[in-house]
Amino acid sequence: xxxxxxxxxxxxxxxxxVAGVYSVLSYPPDWWVNLVYDDGYYxxxxxxxxxxxxxxxxxxxxxTNGYQPLWQVVLWASASVFGISDISxxxxxxxxxxxxxxxxxxxxRIRYGFLAPAVVVxxxxxxxxxxxxxxxxxxxxxxxxxxxSSRDWRLKGVFASLLFxxxxxxxxxxxxxDFVNTxxxxxxxxxxxxxxVPVVAAYAALNLFFFQTPVPVSxxxxxxxxxxxxxxRIVVTFLPKLTYVVLIVAxxxxxxxxNGxxxxxxxxxxxxxxxxxxxxxxxxxxxxSGWPLWGWYFWPSMLLAYYVLLELMHVVEAACxxxxxxxQPRLLVPLLAAVALVGVKPAGVLVKxxxxxxxxxxxxxxxxxxxxxxxxxxxEFKRQGLPADTYFAxxxxxxxxxxxxxxGYRFFQTEGLVGPMAYYLAMRTDRGADFLETQPIRFFxxxxxxYLEEGDTIGVMEPIQALSSRIGPYLxxxxxxxxxxxxxxGGSLPQQRYVFDFPAHVACPATMQADxxxxxxKARAVRSFSLNF
Numbered sequence: 001x002x003x004x005x006x007x008x009x010x011x012x013x014x015x016x017x018v019a020g021v022y023s024v025l026s027y028p029p030d031w032w033v034n035l036v037y038d039d040g041y042y043x044x045x046x047x048x049x050x051x052x053x054x055x056x057x058x059x060x061x062x063x064t065n066g067y068q069p070l071w072q073v074v075l076w077a078s079a080s081v082f083g084i085s086d087i088s089x090x091x092x093x094x095x096x097x098x099x100x101x102x103x104x105x106x107x108x109r110i111r112y113g114f115l116a117p118a119v120v121v122x123x124x125x126x127x128x129x130x131x132x133x134x135x136x137x138x139x140x141x142x143x144x145x146x147x148x149s150s151r152d153w154r155l156k157g158v159f160a161s162l163l164f165x166x167x168x169x170x171x172x173x174x175x176x177x178d179f180v181n182t183x184x185x186x187x188x189x190x191x192x193x194x195x196x197v198p199v200v201a202a203y204a205a206l207n208l209f210f211f212q213t214p215v216p217v218s219x220x221x222x223x224x225x226x227x228x229x230x231x232x233r234i235v236v237t238f239l240p241k242l243t244y245v246v247l248i249v250a251x252x253x254x255x256x257x258x259n260g261x262x263x264x265x266x267x268x269x270x271x272x273x274x275x276x277x278x279x280x281x282x283x284x285x286x287x288x289s290g291w292p293l294w295g296w297y298f299w300p301s302m303l304l305a306y307y308v309l310l311e312l313m314h315v316v317e318a319a320c321x322x323x324x325x326x327x328q329p330r331l332l333v334p335l336l337a338a339v340a341l342v343g344v345k346p347a348g349v350l351v352k353x354x355x356x357x358x359x360x361x362x363x364x365x366x367x368x369x370x371x372x373x374x375x376x377x378x379x380e381f382k383r384q385g386l387p388a389d390t391y392f393a394x395x396x397x398x399x400x401x402x403x404x405x406x407x408g409y410r411f412f413q414t415e416g417l418v419g420p421m422a423y424y425l426a427m428r429t430d431r432g433a434d435f436l437e438t439q440p441i442r443f444f445x446x447x448x449x450x451y452l453e454e455g456d457t458i459g460v461m462e463p464i465q466a467l468s469s470r471i472g473p474y475l476x477x478x479x480x481x482x483x484x485x486x487x488x489x490g491g492s493l494p495q496q497r498y499v500f501d502f503p504a505h506v507a508c509p510a511t512m513q514a515d516x517x518x519x520x521x522k523a524r525a526v527r528s529f530s531l532n533f
């Protein structure tokens with residue numbers, strides 16, 4: 001009975017996928033735009049450009065390597081076959097995301113005997129940005145299982161390379177697993193590095209040749225102005241995700257205690273490895289990066305939760321064998337309590353899935369988010385019939401805007417995440433504003449909770465996401481007459497969207513410039529002032 005219930009759960013991620021596809025085919029983009037996380041639209045835009053223009057840019061005019069390589073290649077290949085229209089690309093990323101989720105579930109069943117843990121951690125509001133929102137991390141669980149399961153060094157080298165090409169920080173998993181195995185076996189196994197090291201070297205060499213940097217420029221931009229160690233507090237952002245792991249442990253203890261069982265910890269190496277990955281990844285971003293962590297960065301917590309859930313499934317299986325039936329009260333009652341503990345997060349995703357599928361036909365209106373405003377603004381600009389070379393600039397949360405605007409226009413991403421190496425070099429020397437001045441930008445788009453204001457002048461700090469950044473961010477000022485479009489949205493957390501006539505920007509008042517420099521000199525001050533989330 002347990003195995004049959006476990007197998008039937010494969011329909012849960014499929015249901016989420018069908019709801020998303022139905023929504024894309026049935027409703028306007030401002031309803032479903034957030035099915036793909038905003039950063040995912042950078043990948044889609046670059047895939048479109050690789051097919052249409054043969055250039056690695058999000059939109060013209062600058063080529064970039066601001067992406068993780070394997071996911072970009074997968075999307076490029078898919079777009080080459082299935083087309084580059086907006087709807088087609090969104091459907092492709094949803095299909096590919098679900099393909100990797102289903103493969104992860106199937107491999108979990110084949111390798112470990114259960115797919116329920118894979119379903120629970122992927123269809124889960126704690127980790128949905130890892131697995132369901134069109135980002136590269138949807139591939140990581142499958143490759144992680146492959147790496148942990150491989151005994152042949154050649155296969156291990158292949159999966160290690162796939163992990164690296166999926167996310168460069170996934171090298172932490174390779175290093176952690178190898179360290180744990182070395183300690184446990186008292187033997188050093190390194191032959192798989194004969195495959196991994198050439199892959200890493202080739203990747204770095206190709207990037208250096210084409211983009212003048214061996215690593216993605218997006219990562220370099222997040223280090224601009226960072227004071228090493230000042231951002232270590234981001235390590236605590238793992239704690240909310242790890243509380244879900246604690247709930248799983250509580251559920252495991254409940255079922256085990258009620259049935260007089262003791263977990264055998266079949267996956268202690270994998271669990272130890274993932275705990276170590278948390279330490280490595282947390283310290284790396286805390287020291288080397290000045291930015292916060294986003295949902296998909298918590299892939300280590302998702303994999304840790306997965307392996308602890310596997311331990312829970314084996315305890316439930318042992319209890320079923322001991323009791324003779326899943327429906328014996330001493331098993332069923334604690335099992336239902338365990339389901340309640342670990343099932344809250346998946347239930348949240350399923351409720352949201354139903355809302356997306358029901359759509360605006362139910363009488364609801366599209367949720368007003370930065371994504372929906374991006375879509376509406378892009379459509380407004382296209383309706384105006386602007387010249388094809390009109391140049392836009394926008395920083396934070398601009399992926400969906402640039403994607404739906406399309407390749408017929410020019411676009412500069414002022415955070416530099418999909419920008420050129422030249423902008424990074426300018427930011428490093430505190431000349432980011434000077435670089436922007438060299439660009440024939442027509443419209444400058446901003447999205448903030450608060451702006452600096454003095455009389456008729458509005459001050460826009462850019463970029464704003466850094467928690468630790470003593471140099472790099474700059475201040476641009478506009479008179480209120482330079483506003484060509486504006487909207488307040490966001491409900492209880494209001495955001496003010498402005499579109500400025502960029503050539504009309506003015507010199508910043510001395511007092512405003514001093515206020516900006518004072519904020520920039522303090523950790524987290526620029527971001528805390530500019531955003532309310």
